[in-house]
Amino acid sequence: DAMVIQNPRYQVTQFGKPVTLSCSQTLNHNVMYWYQQKSSQAPKLLFHYYDKDFNNEADTPDNFQSRRPNTSFCFLDIRSPGLGDAAMYLCATSRGGQGDTQYFGPGTRLTVL
């Protein structure tokens, strides 16, 4: 009955080799978010979609891109991963609007060799 699913849970890639992380939801929520969380740090928002509207954070590197082909799925593409991109990547969803709650997936831990 998992509502926000992330695949894979662990991803190992090589320096510079493109990687895609996947998130899906069964909640039919309008908004989907991608966060990066490094050790002992707060989750940092990379971007989010409100329906098909893409909202990029000003300080998100160009190396990070996202796709949302439909309501249920959202992908995080890292075009050329560097060692500094090793982190936990969290996907979250919400209905949107005042007072709503974000529901998080279990995260994907990315290792860059």
Added chain:
Amino acid sequence: AQRVTQPEKLLSVFKGAPVELKCNYSYSGSPELFWYVQYSRQRLQLLLRHISRESIKGFTADLNKGETSFHLKKPFAQEEDSAMYYCALKGRSSGDKLTFGTGTRLAVRP
């Protein structure tokens, strides 16, 4: 700009002792404040939010606009409360985005 500060990285208490996890925020307007919790090997999940004014698992939090604080309190800590706690803020000007604090790890010792 909106900002959330959790001054303590680690808070260690004995079972049965009172707990207070501190959270201060910076926001020029009326924010929504949340506490999220992450138990060991589990996903981040909502614990409570200020607009609900509810007590969840014995925890409460009151929004103090004068002190710009949203501290999380529980009168008697239990071992199962051991987890990472994140305070988060959503401002009206920022749409649906949450700004998280750096988190406080609560360790409840038997």
